[in-house]
Structure formats: C-alpha cells, structure tokens
Amino acid sequence: MNSFDSQSELKSGSRTYEIFRLQALAAKGVKLNRLPYSLRILLENLLRHEDGKSVTAEDIQFLANWDPKATPSREIAYMPARVLMQDFTGVPAIVDLAAMRDAMKQLGGDPEKINPLQPAELVIDHSVQVDEYGTKGSYDINAALEFQRNRERYAFLKWGQSAFRNFSAVPPGMGICHQVNLEYLARVVFTTEIGGKQRAYPDTLVGTDSHTTMINGLGVLGWGVGGIEAEAAMLGQPVSMLLPQVVGFKLSGKLKEGATATDLVLTVTEMLRKLGVVGKFVEFYGAGISELSLADRATIGNMAPEYGATCGIFPVDAETLRYLRLTGRPEEQIQLVETYYKEQGLFHAPEAEEAEYSQTIALDLSTVQPSVAGPRRPQDRVLLKDAGASFKQQLPSLLGPTANKNGERQVTRWESEGGHRSLNGNLESPEGEPEKGPITTVKERFHVDVDQYLDHGSIVIAAITSCTNTSNPSVMVAAGILAKKAVEKGLSVPPWVKTSLAPGSRVVTDYYQNAGLLPYLDKLRFNVVGYGCTTCIGNSGPLPTDVTKAIDDHGLVAVSVLSGNRNFEGRISSDVRANYLMSPPLVVAYALAGRIDHDFEHDALGTGKDGDSVYLKDIWPTQQEVSDVIASVMKPELYTKEYSTVTDGDSNWQALKFPHSEVYEWEPDSTYIRKAPYFDGMSAAAEAVEDIHGARVLAVLGDSVTTDHISPAGSIKLNGPAGKYLTEHGVKPADFNSYGSRRGNHEVMVRGTFANVRLKNKLAPGTEGGVTRLLPEGEGMSIFDASVKYAERGVPLVILAGKEYGSGSSRDWAAKGPKLLGVRAVIAESYERIHRSNLVGMGILPLQFGEGESAASLALAGEEVYEFSGLRDLLDAKFANGRVLTVEATAPDGSKKSFQTTVRIDTPQEILYYENGGILQYVLRQLAGKN
Template identity: 55%
Template sequence: MTAKFDPFGARDVFSTSEGDLGIYRIRKLQEAGLGDIDKLPFSIRILLESVLRNCDGYIVSEDDVKLLAGWNPANPVASEVPFMPARVVLQDFTGVPCVVDLAAMRSAMQRLGGDPAKINPLIPVDLVIDHSVQVDKFGTQQALEENVALEFHRNKERYEFLRWGQKSLKNFQAIPPNVGIVHQVNLEYLAKGVFLRQDEKGTVALPDSLVGTDSHTTMINGLGVVGWGVGGIEAEAVMLGQPIYMLTPQVVGFELTGKLGAGVTATDMVLTITQILRKEGVVGKFVEFFGPGVSHMSLADRATIANMAPEYGATMGFFPVDSETLNYMRRTGRTAGEVERVERYTKELGIFRTDEMAPNYTSLVRLDLSTVEPSLAGPKRPQDRVPLKSMQSEFKKSLVTSPNERGFGLAEADLARTAKVEDNGNSSTIGHGSVVIAAITSCTNTSNPSVMLAAGLLAQKAAAKGLTSKPYVKTSLAPGSRVVTDYLERAGLMDSLEKLGFNLVGYGCTTCIGNSGPLPDPVANAVTSGSLVASAVLSGNRNFEGRVNPHVKANYLASPPLVVAYALAGTVDIDLNNDPIGTSSDGESVYLKDIWPTNEEILETMEKAITPEMFQARYNSAYESNPNWNAINVPDSELYTWDGSSTYIQEPPFLDDVKETVDPIESISGARVLALLGDSVTTDHISPAGAIAKDSPAGKYLMEHGVEPVDFNSYGSRRGNDRIMHRGTFANIRIRNRLVPEKEGGWTKCFVNGETMTIFDAAEVYKTEGTPLVVIAGKEYGTGSSRDWAAKGTFMLGVKAVIASSFERIHRSNLIGMGVLPLEFPAGSSWETLGLTGEETFDIYLSDDLKPLQQVTVSAKNANGEVTTFDATVRIDTPVELDYYRNGGILQTVLLKLLKDAK
C-alpha cells in the first residue's frame, strides 16, 4: 500500500546511479527520542521500516510505530505488529489451493453481487512449480525425461488450472516445472534485496520482504531478506492487501566464532545449530546471527542455516546484509545496478552489517564453529543430531527403544531378522538399518555448491576405486536448480555420480517431501516380509515418521557426500570412521577417509566451475524454458469454469454459506473427541501428504470416480480437491490416536456406535448426528511445515476446537484462519494430568464478547456423569485474529471487506 501521510517526517531521498529514490529513514525516530534505533536487531529495524512507511493512521497507527521503535530486548511489549511484506512466494503444492481459493472467492463475489475482477493479488506473487515431480524412475540416463513425462501426465488438470491463474490473475507469475526448487529459485533469482514502489511523491525504495506458503521460505533470510512461512490462507490474505499481524518478537542473538574444521560440512553445522536452538527454545522468536564466524561464512552456508529455521522452531534465522551478500548477488548474475541499489539503500537505512555493530538481543547463544563435527540427524526428527562417530551405536539403541521415546520398540529376538532381495537372478541380504533410499534432495543442501561439489568429488574418488552403490539402494539426484547440474558437469563430476546411480531424476523437491516414489518391488517385498526397520539417508530437512516412504521407518538427514557414502555402505549399521565402506577393484579395503574430499579441493573446484553467466543464462529464460508448459492452452476468463467431474480441482465449500451479516460467537456444546494425541504431533501427521493408499477413504473415493491406483498421484498433487484432502486428514500411517491404542494410523473410536473406524468415516457419522468435534493433544501441536490443509481438513471434519498443551506458530494461526478455535490447557497441565481419557463429552463456554488470550471454562463429562472442569487459554492472540474467527475465517473476512468497499 502507499502511505497516506508521513507523521514522523521520515520520508527522504538518497542518490543512486538510477537517480534519486525515496527512503523512510528509521533514524528519524531516534532523533525524536522514540528509541535507540542503532541498537535494535537488524530484523526489527526492517519491520520498523515497514510500519513507518505504511503508517496511515488506519491499518498502521502511529502507536504501532512508537511501540516497535521502543522495542525492549529483555521484555518486548506484547503488541501486534501489522507487517506488510513486499511480495508473496508460493510453491505448487500449497500454491494450488491458494489459487483455488482465489477462484472460489471470485465465484462467491459474483454470487453476492460484487465484481469478481476485484479479486486479485495486490502485491507481486511468484509461484514456482517444484513439488510435483516424483522419483518413479532412477538410476538411468532416461530418469529425468521419464519422470517429467509422468509429472505432466499426472498433473495435467492442475497445470491447466495454474495456467488459467497466470492468464486471469494480475500480479501473478508462475515459473514452470523442471526449473528448480522454490527456495533456491528465490535465493538465486526472485529476491532483489531492495524493491521499488510508487507513492504520492514518486519512487520509493524498500527492503525486499516476503511471506511464503512453505515453512522453508526462511532460506531467504540468508540473503538478508525478512521472510518466513505462513499457511496458504494467511498468504492469501496478504495477497489481498491484509497485513500479517504478529506479536512483537523476541530476538535471540546467535554469535558464531571460528571456522569449520577439515572434513566438516555446512550440513553438519546446521544440524548442530538446530539441536542447540531446539534445546534453547526459540519457537515464535527471531534468531539473528552475528559475530566473526558470520563474516567468514559463505552466503550459501548462511542460507543452509536459515533454511532450517522451522526445524529449530524459530520464525526466522536471519543474517543481515553485508559485503558477502553483495558478492553473492554478483556471483549469481544480478546486475550491477541491482547490487549497487542494495548496497546504497542498506547503508543509508542502517541495516548493512559490520562486525563492529552490536545490537541488543533478548538473549544470546554462542557456537565456536571449530567444535562442529560430522553428523546426521534422526531417525525421526531433524533436531535429534547423531555424531557420525556414534551413528552405529545410536541406531542399534533406537531399535530397542520405545516408540514413545522415538525408537522402534523391537524385542531382542527381532534384532537378527534379515530378508532376501531377489532381483533378476541377483540376490542381496538386507537387515535392520539397510539403506534402501539414498537421495540428494531438497532446498537445504542442493542450494549449496560446497556440499554438492563435495558429493561429486567423493563419487569421483569412489568410482575411481571401483566402488559401487549397493544394488538395493534407490539412489537419486534432484538439484534445486539447473545451475547445479551446469557446474557439476563443468567440474566433470556428473559422470561419477551417475556411475554410482545418482542420475538426475528431476529439478524439484522430491524425497524430502515424500515424493520418493515407490521402492522397487523386490526391495519393498523384502522389507515387508522381514518386518525390517529399513533406512533412508537424504540431504533434506524433514525426516518425520511416514514422510519419506511408507516402507522406510528410520530416516536420517545428512550432507550430500554422506548420502553418497551411505549408498556405498548400504547400511546405517556401520561405523564409517573405523569400518571399511567397501572394497576397491583391486581387493583393498576402502575407508571413508580415503575418498572424502578436502576443503581445499572443494574450494578450488567451486572457483573453477561456477560463473555468474550460468545463473544469467538459466534464469533469463526461466518463464519460457519448459515447452510442455508453454503448450498448455486455456481460455481467458475472469471466472474459472469448475468441472464437477475433476479429481484434481474442485470449488471448495468454505464460502458456500458466506453472508453479509455475521452470526454471534456461541459456546461449543456436547462435543466429542475425534482424536486424542500426544506430544509433537506434526502437520505431517495431520495433513494429507505422500502416497494415497488404495484402501484409504481417499483411495476408495478415487476408485469410485474411475481413477486407477496407478494414477492416484500424491495427496500434495490433489490439494486443489477438497474431497480428497478431507478424506486424507489425520490419515498418516504413523499417527497414534490414543482412543485406539491398539492401532497405528488414521483410526478412531466413534462414540455414536462404539465402533473403531477411520477418522473420516467417524466424522461423517458425527456430522449426521449434528455432533461437534474437538481434538485433544499435547505439546508442540502442529510442528512442521506450513500445511494449510492441516487446518482446512480439520475444519472439514467438523472439528470446532483443538485443545493442546502448546501450539506451533503457523498451525495455530491457520486453525484460526479456518474458524477453528485453538485452546491451551492451563500452564503445567495436560490431558493426562487432568485425568482425561478422550471418552468425555466437552462443553466450551464462549460468548460474543470473547477477547484475545481470554481464559474460558471447559467442562468434560465422562460416562459416569463425573465432570472435570478447567480454564483454557484462547490462543487467539490479536484482535485481527479474533475478527477472522468471528467471521468464520480469513477468506470470509477479506471477501466481506472487499464487497463492502465496492458498495
């Protein structure tokens, strides 16, 4: 938006080679005695610039500016900050439902008598199609071509719909499939560092900032860009001119000193930082990195750390702009004018970092990088770091550890189980820990040339010694952008990777999000028949249960070179520091240290192999680079023509009953528990993701509509169809509903008939009875990716409230955005300590004068008539969130506002 007035006299100009540009000087606030701006964390300064520039006395008030300018590091005032990002970034899994909702809003606007053309993004929106490619084919030169062909076959309807959006919606661009992963494309191309806008006085510069519909949007923090992941429904509100309302954040300063030692990768560093910050407790906070270690760190390494902010729980992992930022922009082909603008503007505004600058932080954490050691993380969570030297012993320990403590609960008698993989006359024996997937994948590491080239160099050394990957390992290489294969080829390393089976399978987010594709039948059969705890090793950021592949229980995050190493070893039940990784062609034992590249080799290869021209050549043609995409022909129309027979795109029911007058908030009475859950239930557990099982409600629905199992595709690819997503909510094969402790997966007990049935089927029974539902959970409910369908599906099941010990930030917000009430148990309490079993009937006492963070009474009556009463905190944190809840959700709120403004 453009500021209507400038109450603090902050608008000024500064000179560049492009001419004079406007700037809102935050130091004016220091001169006015409103705060010590020079001591604010850099991330807070950027938020402050936004509220200062957008101060209009209505959406952003003068008090908003004053409160943020006076940010107190020890105890920030718990006020809401209305943040107006410069742009929005989408990926196609989460972007499709965003565009579906915009199309549905256009249809609803027409039904209400308004102008559908009023529904458009009001700020730039970039969608990168990167989450739809699946690793069906691997280990051959044809894998890429065949996977891309399958991708377009499966996603024809989705891609036609996105092409309609590209043509019909203003301020909306789509980067076609097979270009790269959204976060790497954002880092290498979309991000500008500084954007230009027009206000009533001319052109004004502003910091690049964004929200994205993927939790790893934070990767851009490595470039000094403020941004984080939000749910799709939040992103839609931002697209439509609404600010992100957030409580003033605490900012944890993370001081980095020293340098990484020999043989230690950026992945090892980020897994260490993730473990430290998870233990520190930074959920809902900003983390800002500083210190001499930052100055010695490449921007790709910074981006690797920033990428993992969701894994350590922070809203952001921020690295301010400095000289390395400018160097990276030059190295990735940005123009001289763009780089000069970033340098001039950030220095003028006071957000250009030097080692001498020392902001005040809420708290401090420190790490000497020289103490980092080679590591993995797993087998079920990214914060559970395992030193490489302890990997074998820790894996063995996990086999016998209880599932409640993130183990596998095997009995001693089960530990020796093995199975034969019989494939075309060849036979291999596998056991617990056998690596059946080794994937170089995901944005975390494929954006970082140091670890990608390290993987190539290790492959080169291994191939030279005659080593090969084990035959039962599904190997894959899915780079984050085409530039990666350009520099691997220029360095002469692609051939070696291919010799070990790491052929190119696609440019996109594959194994890390569950698009690993099926295991070969002989391997899957062996894992199943032997009841084996098979393993995956992937260079990703997520390894939650059930995410990577339904046949794989132990999932370990690792650097790309370690992914290659474990493909050679074929098992995680090995001590790679002391045991041979294989036998050379001349019969000699080969150890990991024999093939591990030196830091000097990696640096020398980077300097020779990577040029700015590579980035310019690839991204200058990004929008037209896919002929299959260019060939999609759709009609121009303001309204999307919904096809009732489509199994990919359907008009969702969220706006079917929207009306101009809003009903008052009322109590929730006679609610039954749909699911009783423990701690750390992730959005992967809640939201439909991965493969669609044939015997699941979603699978049955597809077969009823003429879709054969071979064409099911993934839940993510069908996010534009609420009928599929509704049926897949809480259907994860690893979720544990305590109402049916004897079963694993999406099952529950239905109290209408006493039967055990799928959660979807039970919800349908309750719907027929007119019974509202609640979900009861433990700590950190909703941890993980910003999956809007975790909230949308919850709403569609008929859940009116979720009562948990604590919530992860994004999912709590998304629940409110769908009109579902988040409630927290009293501090120090849980459903266990209150003696709840989930078999009670719940009443939640609400009224139309509900306030943010209010205490409300909840009563739970068991079958004997005994009542447990407790006060729960309404986790609606701001008045704006209360408006969303009152109106039934964000979409309804925005639609009614646009309708009112048009009349």
C-alpha cells in the same frame, strides 16, 4: 501519514528513489544501533505503512523503543513486499481465490476485485516424484510422468496467471522455489512506482512453505505462513504479529577440515531447540559470519522451522553483494542494494556495534563435528561416529508389528572383494542399464534376491534432495568429488539402495558438468531425477516391490538417508521407519556402505581395484579440493543463462490449453481441481459466534504431533478413504498421484486428513494410522468415516493433543482438513506458531490446557461429551477480562469434570477472523463492502 518526517530521497546511480529514512527516528532520540537488524527492517515497514489505523505512530514508537527482555505483548501489522508459493500450497491458494471470485459474484460484488494486491510468485517444484532412478533416462521419465499426472493442475495455474493480475508462475523442472528465490526472485531492495515516483524499500516476504526462511541468508526478512495467511497478504491484509523477542546467535572461528555446512546447521538446530526459540527471531552475528559463504548462511536460514524460530537471519554485508554478482543480478540493482542499506544503517560491517538481544547463544565454528540427525526429528543430532550405536539403541522403538521383538535377523551381508561389490563374493552388479523404466524389482534389474540381504538398518533410500543443501555448492561439489574418488577406487552402491539426485536448480547440473563430476555420480546411480523437492517431502516414489515385500514380511526397520530438512515419521516413505538427515557427501558415503550402522572410522567401504581396503577417509574431499573446483566452475554466466528462460517452460507447458474467463469454469468431474466449499451458504454479514455444545472427541493425540501427521501427504493408499474416493471416480491406482498433487480437491484432502500411517490415536489404542472409535458406540473406523457419521448427527468435534501440536511444515491443509471434518476446537498443551494461526484462520478454536495440565493429568479419556460455554462473552468483550474459557466434560457414567483453558486467539485481528468464520470470509466481506 508521516508522523516522524521520515519521507526522503535517495540517489543511486542515475536514479532518485523515495525512501522512508530510519535516521529520522534517530533525530528524535531513538538509538537505532541497539536494535537488531531484523527489527530495523520491521521498523522501516511500519514507517512506510503508517496510516493511523493498521499502523499508528504509537506502534512505531513502541518498536523504536523495543525492550529486549519484555514478553511479547503488542501486536504490529507487517506488510510484506511479496508472497512466495510452491505448487502444493499454491494450487489450493489459487483455488480459494477462484472460489472467492465466485462468492464475490454471488454477493453482488465485482469478481475482478479478487486479485493479488502484492506480487505473488509461484514455483512449481513439489510435484515431481522419483519413479525412475539410477538410469540416464530418469529425468525424462519422471518429467513425463509428472506432466501426465498434473496436466489439469498446471492448466489451472496457467488460467490463474492469465486471470489474476500480479501473479506469476515458474513452470515445472526449473528448480526448488527457495533456491529460485535465492538465485533469481529476491531483490534485496524492492522498488515500486507510487504517485509517479520510484519508491525503494527492503525486499520482504511471506511464503506458503515454512522454509521460506532460506532467504534470510541473503538478508531478506521473510518466513513461512499458512496458505490462508498468504492469501490474505496477497489480498492486501497485514500479517498481524506480536513484536517478537530476538535471540542473538554469535558465531566465531572457522569450520575445520572434515566439517560441512550441513554439520553446522544440524548443530545450530540442536542448540536452538534446546534453548527454545519458538515464536522468536534468531539473528546471527559475530566475526564467524564472515567465514560463511552466502550459501552456508542460506543453509542455516533454511532450517529455522526445525529449530523452531520464526526466522534465522543474517545481515546484509559484503558477502551479500558478492553473491548478487555471482548470480548475475544487474549491477544497477547491486549498487542500489549497497547504497540503500548503508544509508538506512542496515549494512553490516565487521567493526559494527553489536545490537542488543533478548538473549544470546554462541558457537565456535571450529568445534563443529560431522553429524547426522535422526531417526525421527531434525533436532535429534548424533555425531557421525555414534550413529550406528544410536540406531541400535533406538531400534526397539522403531520395530514394526511383524518384527522380531529382539530386533535381530540373521542375513548374509553385502561384502566387497575383487575390485567390485558382490554378494557372497560371487554375484556382480550389472554394467549396463535398463532401457525402460520405472524399475519394479531389484531382482529384475540386478538378479539379486533382496530378501536374503536386507536387515534392520539396511539403507533403501539415499537421496541428495531438498533446498537445504542443494543450494550450497560446497556440499554439492563435495558429494561429486567423493563420488569421483569412490568410482576411481572401484566402489559401487548395493542394488537395493534407491539413489537419486534432485538439484535445487539447473545451475547445479551446469557446474557439475563443467567440473566433470556428473559421470561419476551417474556411475553410482545418483542420476538426476528431477529439479524439485522429491524425497524430502515424501515424493520418494515407490520402492522396488521386492524390497517392500522383504520389509513387510520381516517387519524390518529400513532406513533412508537424505540431505533434506525433514525426517518426521511417515514422511519420507511409508515403508521406511528410520530416516536420517545429513550432508550430500555423507548421503553418497552411506549409500556405498548400505547400512546406517556402518562404522566409517574402523570399517572399510569396500576393496579397491588395487586389492586394498577403502575407507571413508580415503575418498573424503578436502576443503581445498572443494574450493578449487568451486572457483573454477562457479560463474555468473551459469545463472544468467538458466534464468533468462526460467518462465518459458518446456513445449508441454507452452502447449497447455486453459479457459479464458474472469471466473474459473469448474469441471464437475475433476479429481484434481474442485471449487473450495468454504464460502458455501456464506451470509453477507458475519453472524454472531455461538458456543460449542455436545462435542465429541475425534482423536486424542500425544506430544510433537506434526502437520505431517495431520495434513495429507505422500502417496495415496488404495484401501484408505481417499483411495476409495478416487477409485469410485474412475481413477486407476497407478494414477492416484500424491496427496500434494491433489491439494486442489478438498474431497481427496479431507479423506486424507489424520491419515498418516504413523499417527497414534489414543482413542483407538493399539493402532497406527487414521483410525478412531465412533462414540458412544465404540465402533472402530477411519477418522473420515467417523466424521461423516458425526456430521449426520449434528455433533461438533474436538481434538485433544499434547505439546508442540502442529509443528512442522506450514501446511494449510493441517487446518483446512480438520475444518472440513467438522472439528470446531482443539485443546493442546502448546502449539506451533503457524499452525495455531492457521486454526484461527479456518475458524477453529485453539485452546490451551492450564500450566502443567494435560489430557492425561485431567484423566480425560476422550470418551466424554464436551461443553464450551462463555466464548461469545469473551469475544464480545475483546478479552478485556482475560482469555480463560471453562470446559466441561461429561464422562459415559454421567460424572462431570470442569477445567480451565486459555483461548489462543492472540491478536485483535484474529478475533475478527474468528468471528467471520475464517480469514478468507473476513477478507471477502471486506472487499464486498459487507463488513
């Protein structure tokens, strides 16, 4: 259909493309210039997909006449051009597709109907772990261990690449998915042959990582969704979404000397969190955007999940074209981008008319000051000069169970003298490096008894890691220059600091080498450990055992500093209670200081070779120094060289053997890849929704419970349910690998759900971790073990939670895990956008307490038995009479309490998903012709 006569042609270079022209709406009185750029992209998406069913002419007209002040109420169907995945979320997605092929066959359909219908691109970047660090062999050792641990997963992905059409994988060791997306995969304008014609349209996407929004810096509209939503998008299902409000963020001025893009993004994150932008688009505009490089914009876009927005987008402009040339894109593609975006009124010029926004916020870039964020959340920004005082203020709430409650411990401090770092003035760090790794103890390597020196606030992890900053040459070069100056002054890093450098792409190493900066980073033990997410996602690897022992023995609040985007409790390392986000140069500076409470303004970092004290100001690079290095080393050839072979992989990847079959040959003894159970016993047609009776509470949780608390992440503990499962299946503890690497095995993942060491379940007061009480007996046990007993009794389960339930990464297992535990409903005060959608997508009922009400205000202890009646009537009526569902809770003494909740199934499409038991079951029945 083409109700608005928008189908037209566009000439670019020697080619002619079919396009859907936005100006056709202008001819019908629509004022396109008043629409934010992001909504113009959505408008084109609707024009192109109008079919009278998923997208109607009324939908298009509604968006064209968007009311900036209106509360979102109308659903639209968004059809992204492609899907981006990383391997943690990508492996279970491909496992699910493989299981769907089996189910399709059982339903009498054609298994080969199960294919991505949109291009699906996966980058293997989440599996490398920092086992070895601080040596020249760090990368090789970590890469070898990664392949050894993940060979089975990687062979499965190669099968998927062979079996599924429209699916490709970038092998491990090539870079982080968001940076590879930015530097290589993104087209900005997508082209597809349809009906013998080349059709051009904006490059749009959804990704299985919440930081998919990094691509917003390139003007590409995209955001993170749950793995199950992404699978549906791959299978041709539209992403149903409420037409959002758009917050305009006006930038002016220019960053002053000493401030970095990281300081800017931490400031933006804090401002937008305070404003409240959950579920909204944020669009940046104003004269200040011309002062930001594309990499700076991508840094801001990357953090959209941290400030809570669906996306944080910059419009396409001259800087976009400059970046495309820098990264070696073909000139023909760059010309098409410029021609298409200008023709469609999507190209931003400084003199362009300002769009209308739902609300606006402004920042003068010159007011940005050096900052860090921590110790628990990305939005908890602290000025650098106040970081030490802030840590001391937070210390009582961070203390471990064996700590001195006054937070004091007398230790000898790491001092500087004689041109080198020394302990008590008489113990030097060794010049040489060990030939073998991984490192097991600091004492073995440095001959230092760390127990004498570690204190509250000691930094034990310093990591330049994550897509957020390792995509940005300005902060990466600044870190290299600072390292160079520090080495030249004679400074070094205390031996207990686990240092690492994990670039987002191999291009970073190339420009470091060309600038001559890599040897200085190596000298400070910031050796390259891998090209992946590493520390930011919990793959920090084990600390030296003597460091761990000192922390445990004294209940110390040890600290990590990292250039990543996430610092939630328990995420970085189970040994570290305080985690701070900061720019790469500050990571190096804090590593040198060795303590989070170091006063950079008044305290020296050490004594230089000349005997003078060295302060941070003596080694901090100027903006001109950074700019000069970038200008001399950043060339398109770096990108074309690295990306010309990005899909080849190394000899290990090329030698991988895998089965060649239309359905996967599941290995019954595999501890990595197991057939997903979601389709077991599935009927050909959806069964009627039943009310939930006799439910018990599995956990009572507080505010800001993140997907890091819910979803299995990080290392697998030996004595936990997942560790016991692996041990029973013959896996040695040294080979446990991480939860992320075993996401294709539901047996491991369900045992790690709600098992975060920092989870506080109010149903088991005085505890931390994945424990609960089995009711009505009251016996304490692991959440998994309790779920097994409840399942044996046929008891459905409920989670009670506070505000912002499910904030954090878009982890599908934060919904899949509870589903397999037997959770049928969640009652929370509010939800994070992606997680709420994922709960519906797994057939879990999300309910919301009434305004101002909570489990505490209703005096719900979690020991009650819950009844959910009337759900079927609400769904049958498609919420025509509202979404209020009454819940009845019966206490142990027999007293009853009723309260009202709102059913958070937000769109008609979600009703269909829930009625089918989940989004995948719905899609499977559709493809099998059973719906």
